[in-house]
Amino acid sequence: MFTGIIEAIGTVEGIEIGRLGGAMTISAAFARALVRGESVAVSGVCLTVVKRSAKAFRVEVSPETLRRTTLGRLVRGQTVNLERAARLGDRLGGHLVSGHVDGVGKLAASRREGNARVLEIDVPLSLRRYLIPKGSVALDGISLTVNSVRGKRFSVAIIPHTAEATTIGGKKAGDSFNVEVDLIGKYVEQLVQPYGKTGRGKIRF
Known part of the structure; x- marks a missing residue:
């Protein structure tokens, strides 16, 4: 769950997208703090971190996500909005956002x-x-x-x-x-x- 308060702007460093899904690598200031398996909203889309380094993280994208969102149109070098999942006790500065794009x-x-x-x-x-x-x-x-x-x-x-x-x-x-x-x-x-x-x-x- 997210709040819609953007935490950082990231940059698409690598992308491999096809009809059957794909993956992308995104640079982010908070990449070092991420752990494998946690959720990050990438331009409003809830994705799972599968790998990370000190400066970037990698996520996988399913065919359903490509059909419903704009992620399939991203290109290397493009910027994206990033938000880590909310924690219980955090202020709800925006509203309840699931990261499931309509x-x-x-x-x-x-x-x-x-x-x-x-x-x-x-x-x-x-x-x-x-x-x-x-x-x-x-x-x-x-x-x-x-x-x-x-x-x-x-x-x-x-x-x-x-x-x-x-x-x-x-x-x-x-x-x-x-x-x-x-x-x-x-x-x-x-x-x-x-x-x-x-x-x-x-x-x-």
């Missing part, structure tokens, strides 16, 4: 608004129902607040610190994001869905 979004437009940059993101319509104004969303692993929602498009505001401390500051129109919608919303939907389909029960709030 889909890929695309930056449709952006504009300046005061000291912030407002991004408008297009997502698959299947994710629309999980996005609510002032709710939470993770873009490339970054915990952000949803400003507005209209059709398949939603907006977020990026403050200068977030632009500098993550890879989002370099995004331009047409670029893609790993999108993870609110985890709690998905569980609630799963729990109440049988009642809505059969009409056998009533849900009281």
